[in-house]
Amino acid sequence: MQDFGPADPADLKARTTYWIPDQVGSGRDEQMINISPIKLFMERLETKRWLLPALLVFVFGLSLVIQQFELLDPYVQLIIMYVGINIILTLSLNLINGYMGEFSVGHAGFMAIGAYVASFLTVKVFPAHMAAWLFPAAVVAGGAAAGVVGLVVAFPSFKTRGDYLAIVTLAFGMIVKSVIENIDALGGPRGFLGMEKLSTLPWVFFWVLLSVWVIRNLIYSNFGRGVLSIREDEVASDLMSVNTNHVKVLAFTVSSFFAGIAGALFAHLLQFINPRAFDIIKSTDILIMVYLGGIGSIAGSVIGATVYTVLLEVLRPMGIWRMVFMPLVLVLLMIFRPKGIMGLREFRWFVPVRDMLASRLWREKKAGT
Amino acid sequence: MTYVLQQLLNALQVGSIYALIALGYTMVYGILTMINFAHGDLFMVGAFLCFVAAVSLHLPFVPVLLLSMIGVAFLGVVIERFAYKPLRQAPRVSAIITALGVGLFLENFTLALNPYPKQIPQLLENTTWTFFGLSISSLQAFVIILSLVLMWILDLIVRRTMVGMAMRAISWDKTVVPLMGVPVNLIISATFAIGTSLGGAAGVMYGLAYPVIDPYMGIMVGWKAFIAAVVGGIGNIRGAMIGGYILGAVEIMVVAFLPSTYRDFIAFVLLLVLLIFRPYGILGKPHPQKV
Amino acid sequence: MSVLTAQKLTHYFDGLAAVSEFNLNLEPYELVGIIGPNGAGKTTIFNLITGVYKATHGSISFAGTEIVGKTPSTITALGIARTFQNIRLFKELSVLDNVRIAHYARVRYSPIEALLHIGRFLKEEEEIIGHSMDLLAFLKLDAYADEISRNLPYGLQRRLEIARALATRPKLLLLDEPAAGMNPNEVSQLMEFIKWIRKEFDLTILLIEHQMHLVMNICERLLVLDFGETIAEGLPRDIQKNPRVLEVYLGEVTC
Numbered sequence: 001m002q003d004f005g006p007a008d009p010a011d012l013k014a015r016t017t018y019w020i021p022d023q024v025g026s027g028r029d030e031q032m033i034n035i036s037p038i039k040l041f042m043e044r045l046e047t048k049r050w051l052l053p054a055l056l057v058f059v060f061g062l063s064l065v066i067q068q069f070e071l072l073d074p075y076v077q078l079i080i081m082y083v084g085i086n087i088i089l090t091l092s093l094n095l096i097n098g099y100m101g102e103f104s105v106g107h108a109g110f111m112a113i114g115a116y117v118a119s120f121l122t123v124k125v126f127p128a129h130m131a132a133w134l135f136p137a138a139v140v141a142g143g144a145a146a147g148v149v150g151l152v153v154a155f156p157s158f159k160t161r162g163d164y165l166a167i168v169t170l171a172f173g174m175i176v177k178s179v180i181e182n183i184d185a186l187g188g189p190r191g192f193l194g195m196e197k198l199s200t201l202p203w204v205f206f207w208v209l210l211s212v213w214v215i216r217n218l219i220y221s222n223f224g225r226g227v228l229s230i231r232e233d234e235v236a237s238d239l240m241s242v243n244t245n246h247v248k249v250l251a252f253t254v255s256s257f258f259a260g261i262a263g264a265l266f267a268h269l270l271q272f273i274n275p276r277a278f279d280i281i282k283s284t285d286i287l288i289m290v291y292l293g294g295i296g297s298i299a300g301s302v303i304g305a306t307v308y309t310v311l312l313e314v315l316r317p318m319g320i321w322r323m324v325f326m327p328l329v330l331v332l333l334m335i336f337r338p339k340g341i342m343g344l345r346e347f348r349w350f351v352p353v354r355d356m357l358a359s360r361l362w363r364e365k366k367a368g369t
Numbered sequence: 370m371t372y373v374l375q376q377l378l379n380a381l382q383v384g385s386i387y388a389l390i391a392l393g394y395t396m397v398y399g400i401l402t403m404i405n406f407a408h409g410d411l412f413m414v415g416a417f418l419c420f421v422a423a424v425s426l427h428l429p430f431v432p433v434l435l436l437s438m439i440g441v442a443f444l445g446v447v448i449e450r451f452a453y454k455p456l457r458q459a460p461r462v463s464a465i466i467t468a469l470g471v472g473l474f475l476e477n478f479t480l481a482l483n484p485y486p487k488q489i490p491q492l493l494e495n496t497t498w499t500f501f502g503l504s505i506s507s508l509q510a511f512v513i514i515l516s517l518v519l520m521w522i523l524d525l526i527v528r529r530t531m532v533g534m535a536m537r538a539i540s541w542d543k544t545v546v547p548l549m550g551v552p553v554n555l556i557i558s559a560t561f562a563i564g565t566s567l568g569g570a571a572g573v574m575y576g577l578a579y580p581v582i583d584p585y586m587g588i589m590v591g592w593k594a595f596i597a598a599v600v601g602g603i604g605n606i607r608g609a610m611i612g613g614y615i616l617g618a619v620e621i622m623v624v625a626f627l628p629s630t631y632r633d634f635i636a637f638v639l640l641l642v643l644l645i646f647r648p649y650g651i652l653g654k655p656h657p658q659k660v
Numbered sequence: 661m662s663v664l665t666a667q668k669l670t671h672y673f674d675g676l677a678a679v680s681e682f683n684l685n686l687e688p689y690e691l692v693g694i695i696g697p698n699g700a701g702k703t704t705i706f707n708l709i710t711g712v713y714k715a716t717h718g719s720i721s722f723a724g725t726e727i728v729g730k731t732p733s734t735i736t737a738l739g740i741a742r743t744f745q746n747i748r749l750f751k752e753l754s755v756l757d758n759v760r761i762a763h764y765a766r767v768r769y770s771p772i773e774a775l776l777h778i779g780r781f782l783k784e785e786e787e788i789i790g791h792s793m794d795l796l797a798f799l800k801l802d803a804y805a806d807e808i809s810r811n812l813p814y815g816l817q818r819r820l821e822i823a824r825a826l827a828t829r830p831k832l833l834l835l836d837e838p839a840a841g842m843n844p845n846e847v848s849q850l851m852e853f854i855k856w857i858r859k860e861f862d863l864t865i866l867l868i869e870h871q872m873h874l875v876m877n878i879c880e881r882l883l884v885l886d887f888g889e890t891i892a893e894g895l896p897r898d899i900q901k902n903p904r905v906l907e908v909y910l911g912e913v914t915c
Contacts, residue, residue, distance in 0.1 A: 103462060160648060162461075163404060167599050167644065170592060171637040178634030189630070214775050221774035221781065222767040222788075229761045232750035235660055238732040239710055239742060241765035241828050250771050280592060284469055291466040320481045327473035334470065335455045338463035344752060352777075354785060358756055359805035362793040660703070660712050660744070 052349045056209060063201040077201055079313050081269055084204040085262045086305035088211045090289040091298065092258035095215060097287070098295030099224070100251055101231030102157060103166045106173025107259055107286050112278035113149055113176060114142030114260025115267035116186055122268070123194040135198040135268070139207070142264035143257045149176075150256025154249040173283055177275045191274030199269040207265060211258045212350075216298055218254060220352050227251050231296075288330060294342030298350050303341055371502040376625045377618070382509045382578065384617025385516035388610045389571035390594035391601065392523065395609035396564035398598070399540040400557055401457070403464050407448065407472035409591010411565050415441045415572025416582045417479055420487050430492040434573050441569030442562040449561040454554075472591075479584040486583040489576040512574045519570060520610055523563065527606060536560055540604065593636075600640050602653025611651055616640070661724060663688050663832055663864045664709070664740075669718035671708055678704045680888045682718070686832070691858060691865045693879035693896075695872075697908060700885040702868045703745060706834050710742055711735040723831065737765035741830035743821045745837045745868075751810040755801060755820055758809050759792040762827035792827060798860075799823045815846060819853075826861060833857075835867040839874050847871055851878050876900065884908070 045051070066072050072080075089111065096104045118138040122131045126138070156168045181189045218224050226247035229237035238244050267273045285308075293304020308326075315322035337343065348356065390412050397405045418437040422428050428436065452471050456464040495508045527533035535556045538546050547553045575590075576582050593616060601612025616636065623635045644650070662685050669682040679701040686692060694702050707713045709720055711732040720727050727735050741762075750758050767788070773779040796802040799819060804812060809820060818838060825833060838854070839847050851874055858865055869875045875882065876896045884892040884899060886908045892899055899905055 097462070103465070156645075160644075163398075163599060163603060164644065164648065166404075167596055168641060171596070171641050174633055174637050178631070178637075182630055182634070217775055217777045221777070221785070222764055222769070223771060223774050225757060225761045226764055228753060228757070229750050232752060233748050235712065235732075236744070236748040236750070237761070239712070239736055240762045240824060241733050241736040242761060243731075243733045243764070254775070280588060284473070287466065287469065291463065295462075320477060320484075323477035324474060324481055327470040327477070330470040331452050331467050331474070334459075334463050334467040335452070338456060338459035354789070358789045359793060359802065362789060363802075660707050 046348055049349060049353070060202065060205055060209070063205045067201045078269070079310065081199060081201060081204045081265075082313075083306050083309045084208045085265050085269070086286075086289060086309050087208050087302050088258050088262040088265075089286050090293060090305040091211055091215055091301040092255045092262070093286050094290045094293075094295065094297070094301045095218075095227070095251055095255045097290055098297070098300075099219060099231065100227045100248070103162060104169040105166050105280075105287065106169040106171070106176075106283055107255075108278040108280070108282035109173035109176035110146040110150060110256040110259035111263035111266065111282070112180060112273075112275070113146040113256075114139075114263030115273050115278070116142075116180060116192065116263075117145040117260070118142030118264030119192055119195050119267045119273060120186065122196070122198065123192075131196055132198055135203070139261055139264040143260040146260025146263065147253045147257035150252045150254075150259075151249055153256070154252035157248050157252065158245050170280070170283075173278075173280065177279055180275045180278075187274070189275060191272055193272040195268050195271045195273075197268065197271055199265045204265055204269075207261055211261065212298060212302075215254065215258070216350055218250075219298075220355050223247055223250055228296075291340050292330060292333060294340030294345070296344045297340075297342040297346050299347035300340055300342030300345075307341075372625070375503050376621050378503060378505055378509065380618040380621040381513050381614070382617075383621055384614035385513050386571045386575055386578075386613075387590075387594050387597050387616050388613025389516055389519065389567045389574075390590065391598040391609040391613040391616075392520070392606060393564035393568040394595050394598040395601070395603055395606060396536075396560050399604040399606075400536055400560045401453070402604075403453065403461065404468065404595065405453075406465060406468040406591070406595070407475060408565065408568055409587035409589075409594065410472040410475040411441050411445060411587070412568040412572045412575070412590060412594075413479065413582070413584060413587030414444060414475060415569030416489070416576040416586070417483070417487070417572075417584075418569070419573040419576045420489050420582065423490055423492055424487075433492060434570065437573045438566040438569045441572070442566035445561045445565030446558045449558060472587075476584050476587065483584065486581050489580045489582060491580070492577060508578060512578060515570070515574065519567060523567065523606070526563065532556065532559055596637070596640055600643055600650055602650030605650070605652045608650055608652035615643075615651075662686060663690075663723060664866075665721045666705075666709070667719050667721075669705070669708060669715055669720060671704060671713060672716045677888050679708065679715075682885075682888075682890060684883065686864055686866065688864055689858065689862070690881065691854070691879055692867075692881045692883070693875045694866065694868050694883050694885060695870070695875055695899075696885035696891075699887075701888040702885055703836055704888075705885075706742060706836055706868065709735075709834065710740060733765065736828055736830075739829070739831040740834065741825035741828045741832070742834035743818075743825055743836055743838060745840065747814075747817050747821055749809045749817060749821055749824070751808075753809060754806050755796065755809050755812070756789075756792055756805040758820060758824050759795060759827045760788055762824050763788045763791065765828070795823055795827055799826075814841060822857070826857065830863065832864045832866065833861075835865065835869075837868055837870060839869060839871045842871075844873070847874050850874065854878060 066077070089107070093104065093107045096102050118141060121138040121141055122135065126134045153169065153172055157165055160168060180186055186192055219227070226237070226242045226244070229240070229242055230244055230247060234244060263278075289304040289308045290301065291304075292308055293302070294300025312322060312326065315325065318325065333340075354361070390408065393408045393411070394405065397403060397408070415437045418440045419433050422433040422436045448471055452467050453464060456467055493508060493511060495506055497504050497506045527536060535546070535551050536559075538549075538551065539553060539556060543553070594613065597612035597616040598609045599612070600615060601608030601610070619636045619639050620632055623632050627635065647653075664684065664686040666682055666684040669679060670677065671679045682705060684692075694705065696702055704713070708715045709727075711727065711730050711734070715728050718728070722735070722738060722740060725738065727738065750761065753761075767784055769780040769784055773781045793802055793805065796805055799822070801816065801820060801823060804816065809817065812820060822835070822838070835854070839850050842850060854865065854867075855878060857863060867879070879896055882892075882894065882896055882899045883890055884902075884905050891908065892902045892905050894902075
């Protein structure tokens with residue numbers, strides 16, 4: 001076979017998504033000598049991937065200790081839990097808006113479903129003394145209810161895109177709010193209360209961990225690649241055998257499931273919910289966190305949620321002026337970094353080794369045989 | 370029967386306001402393929418400018434209207450120049466988020482300056498006429514007539530002037546038009562100025578009809594007007610007008626016959642159903658995808 | 661058994677017939693070309709075969725199965741793959757990911773296994789990577805595996821598009837103007853490349869092309885389209901002398 005085109009990648013300016021760390025001694029040592037010590041340290045650190053699980057276990061243990069012995073100010077704990085809930089929300093919306101490239105504007109609706117279903121269960125259905133033990137079941141139920149509805153919302157997305165899908169999801173959010181307002185058993189416009197403060201640091205941390213792990217698994221799988229291909233070119237994706245309808249249903253279901261989980265946790269943190277908490281302003285908040293942190297990035301979702309939540313709290317003394325300042329920051333960010341802080345890039349520890357080093361491992365296997 | 374007709378009259382008033390706002394969305398979308406989500410908040414700014422002009426400057430109605438429209442138009446052009454222009458090449462969604470940010474800024478800035486809801490004084494005589502059992506207030510009639518006049522003027526501009534022709538040309542093919550010697554940026558600014566000034570006028574009329582205004586009033590109205598523009602076919606000026614009146618009619622009719630808490634719910638469901646049967650809006654055309 | 665049979669294939673766009681009464685019969689391993697002026701309906705035929713449009717009238721049968729009305733992803737999974745006139749790669753994704761995505765239909769594991777990375781997931785992912793890299797290596801693209809596809813030079817992007825199509829393990833490959841934008845040297849290489857992949861991958865190939873040098877030299881049979889109608893069909897050397905074809909391409913003979 002004849003070649004056509006240059007066969008040597010050195011001819012191209014290397015602009016890959018991931019930078020792949022080499023083991024020391026592989027021949028890149030000469031390059032490493034001229035690198036600053038900090039960069040060298042970071043490079044060495046990155047190969048030690050076991051640090052991430054170890055760190056997470058440690059933090060989980062820490063959260064248990066903090067909660068048991070009340071080592072942190074309750075206000076600080078509240079903020080940390082808010083950050084956690086927002087991380088789950090941001091990540092779940094990022095799956096649809098960032099990775100799949102759709103424009104869903106009613107995410108608070110799924111959150112509301114999860115919040116109300118879980119609250120109804122713990123307050124009205126579960127026996128009072130069992131509520132704390134059955135809390136995870138209530139949270140899962142909230143998520144499942146939201147997931148089922150998410151499945152339904154996926155269907156309009158088959159034929160519509162962009163602005164029209166925005167309408168559908170916007171209307172969906174409004175409809176959920178209206179429906180709740182008209183159901184007396186859920187308190188209607190006055191709201192629903194009576195929840196115990198069942199959301200604790202360890203629980204929130206656990207759910208954040210689970211959602212990050214599951215969504216990350218999804219992204220680095222066949223279906224996740226399908227999601228990305230829909231964003232890139234839906235028609236070509238169909239023609240490359242991707243069943244876009246299946247992928248959309250799966251993405252919407254997973255996304256709304258976790259939004260429901262976040263809603264359930266939110267309800268049992270605040271101990272009072274009303275439809276206004278889940279209106280267009282809430283959906284807008286989640287949108288901002290997604291685009292602030294970076295579309296198509298797990299680390300971006302974490303960063304966006306953390307920065308937004310913490311900054312809003314820290315700026316509280318500014319009063320209403322913080323809500324003038326934040327949007328200005330957002331606009332400036334969009335002008336100078338339209339894809340967000342971590343747009344389309346990923347924290348290397350989140351990427352499975354198999355995906356990150358796929359080509360290199362294959363070459364090593366070939367060389368070995 | 371008279372009840373229905375009476376409600377239809379009310380619907381005309383509400384629909385006129387929605388239509389004026391929807392026009393702003395559709396004009397900007399037509400020329401830049403961008404949804405200016407700050408538009409609803411510009412409507413709110415119009416109402417507040419009306420308040421300032423009427424209360425602080427003690428101006429009569431016509432200068433108030435002109436001042437609000439020009440003020441909002443100016444603000445719209447400034448926003449376009451500083452917040453949207455840098456993002457013309459960026460992914461569309463970034464521009465939308467910027468628009469949301471601008472909107473939030475406007476809402477909260479106004480709130481910071483005006484912590485309490487404000488009341489707009491009565492600037493026009495309000496007499497009620499009755500005929501055949503229907504009553505209509507002069508204010509309602511004025512709103513409807515003024516809106517129709519503004520829409521007619523807009524139609525003339527778009528169809529009969531060079532500026533309008535340039536606007537339509539840019540909405541069809543943005544890359545070629547500058548090569549024909551058309552000052553694209555100027556036309557885009559003009560489009561924003563006209564579209565937002567209509568929203569400002571709507572703000573004034575809303576303020577006169579429902580005299581208590583607050584900084585967050587633009588949010589719901591803005592999103593609803595956006596839906597109206599899409600239902601009519603986004604990018605289509607006639608469609609925006611039709612969409613606005615349909616939304617007004619649906620809202621009023623729902624409240625007329627059902628408990629008011631169902632208003633938004635039914636309105637959105639009906640609009641969704643309409644989109645199912647006419648996926649590109651009533652007067653919209655699908656963009657043919659070339660494979 | 662014939663690979664593809666199109667019978668009386670007709671498609672209207674808003675009352676205008678883009679394709680009229682198109683007939684085609686492809687035997688296994690044939691290399692057939694469709695030529696004609698711009699707008700003649702050639703790409704529309706590709707879109708009809710691959711299910712992007714549902715034909716207004718007529719039938720298409722692939723390996724004995726009727727495919728009109730099936731979704732594009734189903735048709736691709738059945739064994740028809742294609743490339744595009746304007747390259748439609750997944751631009752922000754790496755070369756390797758572009759090829760991996762084409763394995764979607766071959767995957768057996770369920771969403772649950774994907775969400776938890778258990779069960780058949782690990783083994784099948786290894787296989788997908790292995791097959792994708794092998795394919796890239798075969799087509800001399802493996803060195804670029806981690807490169808973002810939009811960074812590749814034009815010629816390599818075209819090659820990648822073909823690699824991606826081949827990853828779906830097709831029996832029939834549709835190439836839409838594969839030589840577009842290439843100089844004569846590249847075209848010669850492309851000709852060898854097409855003949856080579858037909859042999860290596862046991863393909864039947866249908867191609868649309870404007871470059872006569874390529875068409876006349878590798879196609880075994882040609883169909884000529886004009887305004888949606890087939891105006892000639894036969895061997896390349898006969899088509900070259902067909903007066904109607906010459907008229908369509910060069911204008912009326914006035915001597």
